[in-house]
Amino acid sequence: MVIGAGIVALATSWLLQGRGHRVRLIAPDAHGPDPQDCGNGSAAALGVLMAQVFQRSRGRAWHLRQASLSLWTQWRQQLSGRGWPIPFQAGLLLLPHDIGDTKRLRQLLEERQALGLPLSWWEPSRLQELGLSLVETETNAGGLHSAQDGQLDPLAAMDAFRRDGLRQGLELLSERVVGLERQPAGWRVQGCSGAQAITADWVVLAAGLASEGLLAPLGHQRPLQPVLGQCLELATSAPIRWPCPVVWQGLNLVPRPGGGLWLGATLEPGDQADPELLGPMRQLAGRVLGCDWLRDAAVIRRWQGLRARPLGRPAPLLEHLEPGLLLLSGHYRNGVLLAPASAQWAVEQIEGSLTCR
Numbered sequence: 001m002v003i004g005a006g007i008v009a010l011a012t013s014w015l016l017q018g019r020g021h022r023v024r025l026i027a028p029d030a031h032g033p034d035p036q037d038c039g040n041g042s043a044a045a046l047g048v049l050m051a052q053v054f055q056r057s058r059g060r061a062w063h064l065r066q067a068s069l070s071l072w073t074q075w076r077q078q079l080s081g082r083g084w085p086i087p088f089q090a091g092l093l094l095l096p097h098d099i100g101d102t103k104r105l106r107q108l109l110e111e112r113q114a115l116g117l118p119l120s121w122w123e124p125s126r127l128q129e130l131g132l133s134l135v136e137t138e139t140n141a142g143g144l145h146s147a148q149d150g151q152l153d154p155l156a157a158m159d160a161f162r163r164d165g166l167r168q169g170l171e172l173l174s175e176r177v178v179g180l181e182r183q184p185a186g187w188r189v190q191g192c193s194g195a196q197a198i199t200a201d202w203v204v205l206a207a208g209l210a211s212e213g214l215l216a217p218l219g220h221q222r223p224l225q226p227v228l229g230q231c232l233e234l235a236t237s238a239p240i241r242w243p244c245p246v247v248w249q250g251l252n253l254v255p256r257p258g259g260g261l262w263l264g265a266t267l268e269p270g271d272q273a274d275p276e277l278l279g280p281m282r283q284l285a286g287r288v289l290g291c292d293w294l295r296d297a298a299v300i301r302r303w304q305g306l307r308a309r310p311l312g313r314p315a316p317l318l319e320h321l322e323p324g325l326l327l328l329s330g331h332y333r334n335g336v337l338l339a340p341a342s343a344q345w346a347v348e349q350i351e352g353s354l355t356c357r
């Protein structure tokens, strides 16, 4: 039983089902995200995959990112071959925001090139040709391009996992889980409808922020802080010439395939959106990147979502809490990137334990 229907739950269900396990996924939005619901991080995500430009080059976080990036490449090919293509833009361009940041990016370039990774430095003249000119001279030093990072469409990815999973026998139950109960062998999962609880040998809890409340009665304290993000889709008057998404000071600028631009996301602790933050986000991006049109571009769509940030523990929370109970939550800002490695970790726990028996 997989609880949740965000990118992590769907990737895990799909992988388990594909490996021959019988999987049921339970969540209120099991059949697809509710456009009115602002609580699901995955439906709001921009889908930027920052693995090779990650600041550290060792340790758990680095290895999870590398594993995930490589799995995304394999899985996109596999799903596309079965009729579920996931739109992907290859490459990421990181622009520095001050002299210190330029130094940091240059260092990163050297380190990653030493590892044989395809990163390169794009000079200011190249950026200017692409319509990107950092107007503050101290940062007008070019930018770091990573060829293998990129951006995928999270909604298309979730749809692909769901549809391909269904084709292989995945069961979807549209219900909110209200309780988990230990059984002599396995678990009872209680839904909000009051219908008879469902039993399962294994429970994978991937319910984002709601995971905390479902674990607390079992004695597992895993505090998760909501961090809200707001995004905009802007109309563009002329085609964008950047060949890939641009990241600047934590802001993502993602050109849309058919025209338009996604701009986001804010970092707002709590779950209340502050509309005042959208204006400065546009102005800052427009001013600093020399894209004046950004400030006045018409808004096609705006949306928001919540991220689950673990308190006192590193993100993400991938834990085998007790026999038959796995926690996959707290992915904070990188759940789309880390979904494949998280799913693989869950499969290893379950299959490793079956082998031990």
Ligand SMILES: Cc1cc2nc3c(=O)[nH]c(=O)nc-3n(C[C@H](O)[C@H](O)[C@H](O)COP(=O)(O)OP(=O)(O)OC[C@H]3O[C@@H](n4cnc5c(N)ncnc54)[C@H](O)[C@@H]3O)c2cc1C
Binding pocket: 003, 004, 005, 006, 007, 008, 009, 026, 027, 028, 029, 039, 040, 041, 042, 043, 044, 045, 046, 047, 048, 049, 175, 176, 177, 178, 206, 207, 208, 209, 210, 228, 229, 230, 231, 252, 264, 265, 304, 305, 306, 307, 308, 328, 329, 330, 331, 332, 333, 334, 335, 336, 337, 338
């Ligand atoms: C604006 C924004 C932009 C982002 N951009 C990026 C990005 O560019 N790249 C990236 O890698 N990450 C990005 N993220 C982060 C990413 O979205 C999250 O890390 C990821 O979505 C977490 O996925 P999840 O499946 O764990 O949780 P969620 O997507 O939050 O899903 C939780 C699921 O649990 C279900 N659920 C809740 N309560 C219950 C219950 N009681 N019973 C059953 N089911 C329940 C919900 O309905 C939902 O289906 C962004 C996030 C936001 C908000």
